[in-house]
């Protein structure tokens with residue numbers, strides 16, 4: 001399948017009710033329906049991180065979606081019914097007794113195209129005490145091109161987005177629950193990932209508060225030059241923008257970073273440091 005050069009993206013910059021998966025599903029579904037009612041209908045809908053439970057980590061063993069079954073079923077149905085790609089943010093899901101922070105993606109036929117579990121767990125929020133990390137780097141087809149999966153804290157690890165780009169990803173998707181006061185880090189890291197990998201970055205952050213954390217939204221679409229195409233405010237909203245996949249090739253031709261790499265010089269591992 002040849003790539004559709006332009007894609008309309010809508011990010012669901014939602015608030016999330018702590019520990020209430022049923023209510024969150026209803027809320028997110030309503031917002032997705034609003035997105036499909038817009039004049040410019042999205043080709044791709046993107047949800048935030050852990051939208052089913054929020055960071056209800058103390059109760060996560062009981063709240064996590066068993067094998068992600070419920071989340072997968074209704075996201076697949078929505079994708080097929082509305083003929084839209086869905087980057088399903090992430091959900092807490094429990095498989096074989098282990099809870100992971102997992103992204104599911106679907107194509108317009110409602111077929112599951114990828115399953116990615118967050119590989120870098122965020123100790124500042126004690127994720128590592130309650131969740132099990134994924135151990136696989138994941139790309140997926142999207143309209144004839146390739147998307148790369150990452151979740152929130154993952155963007156602090158440039159090795160991940162570089163590996164995804166080397167595997168062919170042209171768009172990096174980043175569902176997040178990123179709180180104040182680190183807005184400067186959010187913008188800077190996302191922009192850097194876009195510029196250094198000459199790829200689009202589509203980052204959907206939640207809003208609202210939970211415990212001591214306030215999540216600032218500012219969902220972003222950034223192009224391969226590092227220019228901001230769309231940015232949300234700090235309240236619930238749909239944040240939309242159009243991406244042009246041809247621009248990725250244009251930028252990579254103009255400044256051939258991938259040809260100029262010297263990978264054999266970058267081979268340090270921990271024992272060499």
Ligand SMILES: O=C(O)CCC(=O)C(=O)O
Pocket residue numbers: 122125151152153154156177178179182185
């Ligand atoms: O890296 C950060 O500052 C925020 C990361 C985070 O909130 C997360 O991974 O859930």
